[in-house]
Amino acid sequence: xxxxxxxxxxxxxxxxxxxxxxxxxxxxxxxxxxxxxxxxxxxxxxxxxxxxxxxxxxxxxxxxxxxxxxxxxxxxxxxxxxxxxxxxxxxxxxxxxxxxxxxxxxxxxxxxxxxxxxxxxxxxxxxxxxxxxxxxxxxxxxxxxxxxxxxxxxxxxxxxxxxxxxxxxxxxxxxxxxxxxxxxxxxxxxxxxxxxxxxxxxxxxxxxxxxxxxxxxxxxxxxxxxxxxxxxxxxxxxxxxxxxxxxxxxxxxxxxxxxxxxxxxxxxxxxxxxxxxxxxxxxxxxxxxxxxxxxxxxxxxxxxxxxxxxxxxxxxxxxxxxxxxxxxxxxxxxxxxxxxxxxxxxxxxxxxxxxxxxxxxxxxxxxxxxxxxxxxxxxxxxxxxxxxxxxxxxxxxxxxxxxxxxxxxxxxxxxxxxxxxxxxxxxxxxxxxxxxxxxxxxxxxxxxxxxxxxxxxxxxxxxxxxxxxxxxxxxxxxxxxxxxxxxxxxxxxxxxxxxxxxxxxxxxxxxxxxxxxxxxxxx
Amino acid sequence: xxxxxxxxxxxxxxxxxxxxxxxxxxxxxxxxxxxxxxxxxxxxxxxxxxxxxxxxxxxxxxxxxxxxxxxxxxxxxxxxxxxxxxxxxxxxxxxxxxxxxxxxxxxxxxxxxxxxxxxxxxxxxxxxxxxxxxxxxxxxxxxxxxxxxxxxxxxxxxxxxxxxxxxxxxxxxxxxxxxxxxxxxxxxxxxxxxxxxxxxxxxxxxxxxxxxxxxxxxxxxxxxxxxxxxxxxxxxxxxxxxxxxxxxxxxxxxxxxxxxxxxxxxxxxxxxxxxxxxxxxxxxxxxxxxxxxxxxxxxxxxxxxxxxxxxxxxxxxx
Ligand SMILES: Nc1ncnc2c1ncn2[C@@H]1O[C@H](COP(=O)(O)OP(=O)(O)OP(=O)(O)O)[C@@H](O)[C@H]1O
Ligand SMILES: [Mg+2]
Numbered sequence: 001x002x003x004x005x006x007x008x009x010x011x012x013x014x015x016x017x018x019x020x021x022x023x024x025x026x027x028x029x030x031x032x033x034x035x036x037x038x039x040x041x042x043x044x045x046x047x048x049x050x051x052x053x054x055x056x057x058x059x060x061x062x063x064x065x066x067x068x069x070x071x072x073x074x075x076x077x078x079x080x081x082x083x084x085x086x087x088x089x090x091x092x093x094x095x096x097x098x099x100x101x102x103x104x105x106x107x108x109x110x111x112x113x114x115x116x117x118x119x120x121x122x123x124x125x126x127x128x129x130x131x132x133x134x135x136x137x138x139x140x141x142x143x144x145x146x147x148x149x150x151x152x153x154x155x156x157x158x159x160x161x162x163x164x165x166x167x168x169x170x171x172x173x174x175x176x177x178x179x180x181x182x183x184x185x186x187x188x189x190x191x192x193x194x195x196x197x198x199x200x201x202x203x204x205x206x207x208x209x210x211x212x213x214x215x216x217x218x219x220x221x222x223x224x225x226x227x228x229x230x231x232x233x234x235x236x237x238x239x240x241x242x243x244x245x246x247x248x249x250x251x252x253x254x255x256x257x258x259x260x261x262x263x264x265x266x267x268x269x270x271x272x273x274x275x276x277x278x279x280x281x282x283x284x285x286x287x288x289x290x291x292x293x294x295x296x297x298x299x300x301x302x303x304x305x306x307x308x309x310x311x312x313x314x315x316x317x318x319x320x321x322x323x324x325x326x327x328x329x330x331x332x333x334x335x336x337x338x339x340x341x342x343x344x345x346x347x348x349x350x351x352x353x354x355x356x357x358x359x360x361x362x363x364x365x366x367x368x369x370x371x372x373x374x375x376x377x378x379x380x381x382x383x384x385x386x387x388x389x390x391x392x393x394x395x396x397x398x399x400x401x402x403x404x405x406x407x408x409x410x411x412x413x414x415x416x417x418x419x420x421x422x423x424x425x426x427x428x429x430x431x432x433x434x435x436x437x438x439x440x441x442x443x444x445x446x447x448x449x450x451x452x453x454x455x456x457x458x459x460x461x462x463x464x465x466x467x468x469x470x471x472x473x474x475x476x477x478x479x480x481x482x483x484x485x486x487x488x489x490x491x492x493x494x495x496x497x498x499x500x501x502x503x504x505x506x507x508x509x510x511x512x513x514x515x516x517x518x519x520x521x522x523x
Numbered sequence: 524x525x526x527x528x529x530x531x532x533x534x535x536x537x538x539x540x541x542x543x544x545x546x547x548x549x550x551x552x553x554x555x556x557x558x559x560x561x562x563x564x565x566x567x568x569x570x571x572x573x574x575x576x577x578x579x580x581x582x583x584x585x586x587x588x589x590x591x592x593x594x595x596x597x598x599x600x601x602x603x604x605x606x607x608x609x610x611x612x613x614x615x616x617x618x619x620x621x622x623x624x625x626x627x628x629x630x631x632x633x634x635x636x637x638x639x640x641x642x643x644x645x646x647x648x649x650x651x652x653x654x655x656x657x658x659x660x661x662x663x664x665x666x667x668x669x670x671x672x673x674x675x676x677x678x679x680x681x682x683x684x685x686x687x688x689x690x691x692x693x694x695x696x697x698x699x700x701x702x703x704x705x706x707x708x709x710x711x712x713x714x715x716x717x718x719x720x721x722x723x724x725x726x727x728x729x730x731x732x733x734x735x736x737x738x739x740x741x742x743x744x745x746x747x748x749x750x751x752x753x754x755x756x757x758x759x760x761x762x763x764x765x766x767x768x769x770x771x772x773x774x775x776x777x778x779x780x781x782x783x784x785x786x787x788x789x790x791x792x793x794x795x796x797x798x799x800x801x802x803x804x805x806x807x808x809x810x811x812x813x814x815x816x817x818x819x820x821x822x823x824x825x826x827x828x829x830x831x832x833x834x835x836x837x838x839x840x841x
Contacts, residue, residue: 118608121571122622122670123598132621136612 011182018171023190025166028231029085030153030194033092035224037149041097042142045104046130055105062098070095070156074163075276083244083272083280085231088157088165095156096149103145107138140206147202154195158187162273164244164280166231168194170271174247179427179451183251240520244272244286248425253460254450255290255496258312265517274395278303281501288516292316293497294346294397296353304505305497307512314464316446316495317471320405324483326439330388332413334487337440339408340401341488343374349397349492356396363396367403377407383414391438392421393429397494401442426451434482444494448474448486467493524549524710525570525678530579531734532565539565541734542579547727552711554725556718562734563714567680570712571600583678598625601671601709605683607663609655615666616651622674633673640669643703661692672705679706681713685720697723718758722765730754742769747840767798770833772814776822778832779814784823788813797833804829 012019048055068076073094077087111134119129135142161169171187174180205220249255250271259265267288272280280286282301291298293305320337327334344352352370355361371377390405392398399421406417420438423429426447432438449455449463449470455477463473467489475486498513510516525547532540540562547553555563568574570581572593581588588596609618616637623633641648644665655663664684671679685693700706701724715721721728722742729739730753738750746762746769749755758765772779772793789807791800793816803812804826815821 112608112611114604114606114608115610117573118602118604119610119621121573121597121600121602121604121608123594123596123625124621125594128625133610137610 006182008182008185012186015171015186019186019190022166022168022170022187023194024230026154026157026168026191026194027227028229029088029092029157029160029165029167030150030198031224031227032231033089033157034096034146034150034153035221035228036089037093037096037100038146038221038224040093041100041145042104044097045101045142046108048101049105049108049134052109059098059102059105062101065094066098070159071162071275074159078163078276078279082283082285083164083276084270084285085165087163088160088167092153092156092160095152099145099148099152100142101145103141103148104138107141107145108134110141111137143202143206147199147206150198150202151195154191154198158191161247161271163276164270164272166271170247170250173273174251174271176427177246177248177425177451178251179425179430180251241267241287242285243267243269243288243290244277244280245269245290246274246277247271249290249496252450253457254312254314254446254464259498259513262310262312263513263517265513265520267516267520281499284501287504288498288500291497291499292397292494294349294353294492294494296350296355296357296396298499299350299354300358302502303499304502305499306505306510306516308495308497309512309514311464313496314446314449314460315467315470315493316444317467317489317491317493318401318442318444319471319489320440320487321433321443321448321478322440322485322487323433323436324479324485326388327485330386330413330415330439332415333388333409333439334485336408336412337405338488339376339412340404340490342491343376344370344491346492346494349494352400353397356400363399363403367400367407370400371404371407378411380407380410381412381414383410384416385414387416387418388440389438390417390419390421391423391429391432391441392419393426393441394422394424398442401490405440405442433484442490443486445470445474445486445489446495448478453477453481524551524584525712526582527566527570528580528582530566530569530581531577532562532569532574533577538734540569540576543729543731543734543736544579545729545736545739547710547712549710550708552706552713552724552726554721554728555712555714555731556721556725556728557716557731559716561731563716563731564682566731567682567712567714570678570680571597571602598622598674599676599678601674601676601679603667603671603679603681603684605686607655607667609663609666609670611655614652614654615658618655618666619651619670619673621670626674628674636673637669640672640705643705644669645699660687661696664688664696675705677710679709679711681711683714683716686715686717693720700724718761718765719768722768730757743774743840747837764798766833766837767801768796770797770836771795772797772800773816775832775836776816778835779822779824780828782823783813783821784811786811786823788823790815790821793817797829800829801826 044058048058073091074087077091081087081090115133116129119133124132157167158169158172160167161173168187168191171183175183175187245256256269277286277289278291278295278297278301281289281303322333352366355366356363368377388409390402392402402419402421406419409415409417420432423432429441430452433441449460453474463469471486471489478484478486500510508519510519527543527545529542529544530540531538531542543566555566557563565574569576572588619637620633637651638648641651646662646665650658650662655666658666668684685696688696697720713724725742727739727741728745730737730745732753738745738754745754746758746766772795776793788811789803789809790813791803793814800812811823811825813821813823
């Protein structure tokens with residue numbers, strides 16, 4: 001694989017189709033939500049300018065909506081609206097609402113009282129005053145609000161890919177999880193350019209003189225609708241079953257690419273974040289998802305793993321990886337971390353995950369319960385012989401593991417621990433390790449092989465034949481290239497897996513990925 | 524033509540207008556005069572229903588103004604605001620055309636009428652295509668007046684229309700105002716707190732204080748038959764000038780000696796004010812001036828005779 005030498009330009013050229021679709025979707029998402037936000041925000045702004053007693057409550061609610069973190073807002077939308085365009089548009093429009101309402105209100109209340117009085121005294125009706133005096137005079141302020149909302153929307157729309165609504169976020173988040181800088185930039189640069197271009201264009205509109213604005217007022221809705229329609233151009237799809245894959249899965253050889261090449265699987269696919277995928281499958285919005293074989297939600301949502309009969313998913317045995325200089329600095333460390341080795345198999349891990357993800361027990365509690373049950377737990381020695389920095393990726397299983405390691409280190413050594421949990425995806429975690437910002441984190445053999453080492457295709461198929469060859473390959477290469485040591489595997493294999501609702505899989509008689517393909521190909 | 528009966532307006536506890544009644548005849552120019560906060564603006568705005576009275580009734584041409592939709596009522600009443608209230612996003616032409624548009628005039632008619640008014644108000648037609656902020660305060664004031672006059676409404680309400688102008692500009696506008704034929708056939712109610720302006724432009728004056736009318740009458744009534752001390756005090760500072768400006772030669776005609784010398788001297792009409800006559804003596808350095816009453820009777824008068832007639836007149840009034 002010479003993907004590393006590929007330039008950004010080559011990547012963009014090669015992915016031009018996808019890039020165009022994502023850009024159009026992005027523009028579409030931005031402007032559909034903006035259009036609806038204007039439809040709601042403008043009248044609301046006018047209303048509270050008329051009935052001032054309503055203004056503080058309306059502006060207050062819109063203000064609170066805007067302080068909700070975007071990911072959380074998208075999350076709230078799913079139970080209400082499912083996944084895909086609808087919740088994304090609603091979330092975006094909620095963000096766009098505040099600047100539009102506020103500026104409409106400010107603009108209209110700021111119109112010179114003498115002008116309003118003159119208009120009334122000449123015999124204009126309330127509506128005539130609104131359309132002939134108040135709105136045109138408030139227009140520069142209202143446009144400033146729309147401009148702010150547009151820029152916010154272009155930014156937040158990148159997150160739409162989390163809930164299968166498309167947009168440039170697919171490249172950005174796919175690239176982050178795949179450790180592919182070109183892919184990140186191919187999404188981030190167009191997104192930034194869109195924000196800059198729209199901001200510039202709207203600033204020009206704002207500077208037009210009063211007269212042109214009056215005509216521009218009619219052109220605006222037309223333009224908005226036109227831009228909104230971009231979203232619908234690329235989405236003419238349908239199919240028997242719908243698959244929801246994470247951006248990471250989409251771009252991987254041991255993911256969707258392998259499904260296509262090795263199985264010849266063609267399924268209507270939407271891109272979605274791991275956080276909402278399982279639930280969406282449970283709620284029958286998706287039929288097939290790309291999950292992890294030890295995920296607790298598998299148990300919680302009654303899903304089954306399809307057997308990978310052609311073996312495209314390489315083994316993903318988890319083991320702590322440690323910088324060698326940290327092992328020297330903390331001689332007790334290796335022995336302590338290896339205490340977990342062989343203690344957790346797939347079923348145990350799935351159960352531990354189920355406790356945190358579904359029963360909402362804290363990772364500390366789950367970790368402690370496990371150690372106590374296995375007679376590994378010892379109270380902290382409160383040592384101060386140095387601080388070990390543990391990293392973890394941003395998902396539950398890693399939190400549980402880091403908590404176990406933290407308790408073991410505190411209980412069996414005189415070191416103290418600082419945890420840097422939630423380091424995003426593989427790239428962020430790995431970079432933190434090589435840059436000496438953390439000392440170790442739990443990694444998976446398959447990830448180490450495919451996302452970090454990225455060897456040629458021949459090597460991959462050879463070393464992924466069984467779990468031991470994969471392990472010894474990554475162990476050797478990591479030591480050579482990065483001076484990082486793979487300690488003993490913990491025991492479970494958290495590999496990629498395709499899963500379906502148990503009931504549906506049974507009804508359709510699908511047990512393996514080949515079964516799935518056969519079903520899809522049948523009439 | 525306009526009649527107010529026991530009209531009051533209370534803002535909470537503030538009695539902005541407190542049971543006032545007055546009547547304005549057709550083509551009369553009534554001035555609402557008084558100190559700041561005495562309720563002049565409130566009174567004016569009740570006539571075009573920008574403010575609804577707390578109690579009392581107002582009639583225009585015998586019809587209660589509440590019987591009509593406010594928008595329709597307002598289109599037949601011109602309104603000029605102190606700070607003109609021109610639409611900043613409209614050109615002068617568009618500003619003037621607002622009411623014709625509401626009345627659905629055709630474009631030609633509006634344009635013709637606008638051009639006519641611009642000329643009468645001494646505004647160059649080239650201003651039609653500029654925006655108000657490109658004009659001086661005095662010019663904006665005139666555009667405001669043109670806007671109010673365009674549909675030739677029978678009634679004109681003016682709230683300190685010349686308040687924002689310097690004295691020289693104001694004096695000029697006063698002159699034009701009096702000469703403007705458009706205004707002569709209108710029933711006008713004008714608010715001011717400038718006593719000079721009130722005496723110069725008003726046929727009758729309502730002097731207000733704390734929401735009530737203290738005295739209502741002709742300028743001469745207020746000057747020479749003040750209803751109480753408040754009226755007297757209100758006019759005290761400028762009394763002499765006001766008297767000179769208020770009294771016309773016709774008022775004291777019978778007190779002037781009946782003499783006509785056939786000499787070469789300036790001839791003035793008898794309906795000039797005493798003030799104007801005195802100015803003529805000063806500026807022309809004349810010993811005597813001919814005053815002619817309706818081109819029939821001519822009297823040749825010198826300065827002493829004029830002043831003595833005026834003093835006799837004042838004594839008679841008191
Ligand atoms: N909307 C309002 N709410 C409460 N009080 C008001 C309102 N409008 C006017 N007032 C009060 O009513 C009284 C009369 O006000 P008005 O504007 O009629 O005075 P004015 O004679 O026009 O004074 P000025 O010469 O200063 O313009 C004042 O005491 C003012 O404070
Ligand atoms: Mg006033």
